[in-house]
Amino acid sequence: MRSVGFTSSDDPGGPAGVEDEFARAWADPRHTRFEPPPVDVNRVLAERYRMSEPLTFTRTMLWDAEVRKAWHPDIYLPHVVREGSALSWNAADDLTTFDRASRQRRWLEQDDFGLVLERVRLNPAEQRVTFVGAARLPGPDGTTLRAGTKQPLFHIEHAVGGEEREPLNQWRIVHLTEEPDERLAEALGGRTYQGGLPGFIEVYIRSVLNIRLDRTDTA
Secondary structure (H helix, E strand, O other), X not given: OOOOOOOOOOOOOOHHHHHHHHHHHHHOOOOEEEOOOOEEHXXXXXXXXXXXXXXXXXXXXXXXXXXXXXXXXXXXXXXXXXXXXXXXXOOOOOOOEEEEEEEEEOOOOOOOEEEEEEEEEXXXXXXXXXXXXXXXXXOOOOOEEXXXXXXXXXXXXXXXXXXXXXXXXXXXXXXXXXXXXXHHHHHHHHHOHHHOOOHHHHHHHHHOOOOOXXXXXXX
């Protein structure tokens, strides 16, 4: 599968460009799209976990976790991103748009890591984060970085929904394939949380809120 998507020569530009690029990619019928149902964070906490103290997770907490994850994916997504491989740079003055590089597991070959380059847009007003994959980007020192080519580029959108005391974790991903790839959709569907919370929320509860968290529905 050939990697497509924006490069340093057809950069989407500022904050609006990142979100527009995601919307264009999502609307393209050639691409492979995946959008799981929203996760009701407090319902899953009550049904699947035991905690060291009572907790009502809020929208405010969920947005804070999303922002932290955007800047530090290796800390908040240790099952996906290789430890110490994440780097962010080229931040706008308001810190809502920046470039990011990290070594991530390939979607279909979980034992293999590749370099992923992304432009990131934080949208606090709508509590949404958009990640647009790039084939190449100028790095922190201006040297051109090139993403791995063993899988198609992909864009991701994470969003916070629901009410303050009933937050919903929402996300969707589009792979820039030349035709829909059922293998990617099946792999994503089979691995999505496995009935629990997204990993970054577990990390946030343990490391930021300092609350012990254990799954109760696993052997």
